[in-house]
Amino acid sequence: MPRTLIEPFRIKSIEPIRMTTRVEREHLLDAAKLNVFKLRAEDVLIDWLTDSGTGAMSSRQWGAIMEGDESYAGARSFFRLEAVIQDITGMKHFVPTHQGRAAEKVLFTAVCRAGQLVPNNCHFDTTRANLEYLGVEAVDLVIAEGLQPALIHPFKGNIDLARVRTLLEAEGGRIPFGMLTVTNNTGGGQPVSMANIRAYAALLKQHGKPLIMDVCRFCENAMFIKMREPGYENTSIKAIAQEMFSYADGATMSAKKDGMVNIGGFIVLRSDEWMDAVRNLEILTEGFPTYGGLAGRDLEALAVGLQEGMDEDYLRYRLRTAEYLGERLEASGIGFVRPTGGHAVYIDAKTVLPNMPAAHYPGWALCNALYLEGGIRGVEIGSVMFGKRLDDGTETFHTMELVRLAFPRRMYTQSHFDYAAEVIADAKLNARSIRGVRIVKQPKYLRHFTCECAWV
Numbered sequence: 306m307p308r309t310l311i312e313p314f315r316i317k318s319i320e321p322i323r324m325t326t327r328v329e330r331e332h333l334l335d336a337a338k339l340n341v342f343k344l345r346a347e348d349v350l351i352d353w354l355t356d357s358g359t360g361a362m363s364s365r366q367w368g369a370i371m372e373g374d375e376s377y378a379g380a381r382s383f384f385r386l387e388a389v390i391q392d393i394t395g396m397k398h399f400v401p402t403h404q405g406r407a408a409e410k411v412l413f414t415a416v417c418r419a420g421q422l423v424p425n426n427c428h429f430d431t432t433r434a435n436l437e438y439l440g441v442e443a444v445d446l447v448i449a450e451g452l453q454p455a456l457i458h459p460f461k462g463n464i465d466l467a468r469v470r471t472l473l474e475a476e477g478g479r480i481p482f483g484m485l486t487v488t489n490n491t492g493g494g495q496p497v498s499m500a501n502i503r504a505y506a507a508l509l510k511q512h513g514k515p516l517i518m519d520v521c522r523f524c525e526n527a528m529f530i531k532m533r534e535p536g537y538e539n540t541s542i543k544a545i546a547q548e549m550f551s552y553a554d555g556a557t558m559s560a561k562k563d564g565m566v567n568i569g570g571f572i573v574l575r576s577d578e579w580m581d582a583v584r585n586l587e588i589l590t591e592g593f594p595t596y597g598g599l600a601g602r603d604l605e606a607l608a609v610g611l612q613e614g615m616d617e618d619y620l621r622y623r624l625r626t627a628e629y630l631g632e633r634l635e636a637s638g639i640g641f642v643r644p645t646g647g648h649a650v651y652i653d654a655k656t657v658l659p660n661m662p663a664a665h666y667p668g669w670a671l672c673n674a675l676y677l678e679g680g681i682r683g684v685e686i687g688s689v690m691f692g693k694r695l696d697d698g699t700e701t702f703h704t705m706e707l708v709r710l711a712f713p714r715r716m717y718t719q720s721h722f723d724y725a726a727e728v729i730a731d732a733k734l735n736a737r738s739i740r741g742v743r744i745v746k747q748p749k750y751l752r753h754f755t756c757e758c759a760w761v
């Protein structure tokens with residue numbers, strides 16, 4: 306058996322990427338005020354800003370798009386997708402939305418009240434923001450291992466059951482439901498084990514609380530379970546996913562990830578209890594419940610995409626790709642969050658720029674260096690994203706300075722990854738020439754998206 310794992314697809318349609326020179330990129334980054342969010346995508350060679358909605362659809366999905374039924378109410382495309390989702394999730398109710406945060410907004414507004422509290426392994430930032438907007442406290446209870454980047458553990462996305470129990474006993478009256486994010490994006494795309502999902506659901510049930518899962522990357526999570534959790538080696542991805550969903554009472558999903566589509570999301574719920582409120586809000590904000598902010602063709606593409614997302618050959622290649630880049634980084638002495646997650650590699654910028662002071666934003670500096678060095682766009686997850694400038698002009702800094710490289714699905718081949726590994730290794734070799742930045746203009750919230758910087 307050959308050891309090389311190949312991309313399990315052939316390329317039928319291509320999108321050219323534009324080669325740029327380093328001198329050109331220097332001008333482009335200067336014009337973007339040293340903020341890669343402000344670059345035009347066509348000036349980026351390898352765009353690893355996010356895996357959300359950026360992947361390639363298959364010929365079967367493009368074919369299905371022609372089948373889209375654009376009827377306002379009761380479209381055929383809705384029922385086709387509903388059947389696929391009911392089969393995977395076992396849930397009675399399916400409510401489409403235009404993307405993940407819309408599913409969160411509709412569900413939380415229907416169910417939550419100010420003063421409540423929701424536990425999760427880690428809330429994704431839109432999940433946290435949607436809860437906090439309603440006056441609900443979002444509490445992250447991932448296991449301690451999940452917070453140590455260099456530590457190897459098979460399921461770093463697991464929720465800490467002892468802390469959940471303590472919280473349920475102390476604050477049970479304030480908790481409308483428990484949440485669990487699979488995989489744990491905020492913690493590095495790390496999976497949650499089946500044993501943890503089962504035990505968490507049982508604990509919630511003892512206290513009469515439903516479990517709502519955030520299932521953006523349930524296929525990647527299922528593949529990790531197959532590869533790492535004893536007893537699942539010979540179980541199909543679909544059967545693993547079905548078991549994961551069997552412990553939940555509902556879920557929200559951004560289909561822009563494992564749904565293999567460029568736009569879409571949904572809510573699923575097992576019981577009728579919240580459905581009247583959810584349906585009313587859906588009509589108010591997203592649209593009639595059989596299209597929910599999506600075109601019929603989007604529903605068709607998702608019905609196919611959800612099935613392709615569970616393909617084992619695809620998932621093996623997907624997880625191996627991230628692992629492969631990790632191995633290349635390790636060989637170059639570059640630190641990263643370990644083990645590599647499902648959808649991204651998080652480089653520890655402090656291992657490339659150990660002497661750069663936090664005030665020069667090493668994560669941001671490395672992000673800029675990867676663009677200058679090789680036209681690669683990642684995203685800083687460090688002190689520009691999570692630090693703050695206080696009213697007295699002083700700064701707070703984040704504990705970690707990471708650069709996340711998130712991989713669009715079925716889009717880049719091994720040579721792109723080899724190229725990236727070379728660029729990152731070169732950045733480390735030339736670390737002394739990498740310059741830090743200062744922020745010269747910033748908005749009050751979410752400054753990383755729009756801030757303007759200058760070289761120090």
Ligand SMILES: Cc1ncc(COP(=O)(O)O)c(C=O)c1O
Pocket residue numbers: 357404405406407429431432486490519521559560561569570
């Ligand atoms: C875990 C998780 N939940 C929710 C969302 C929000 O989804 P969307 O971007 O489709 O609104 C994301 C998006 O990145 C995510 O990763």
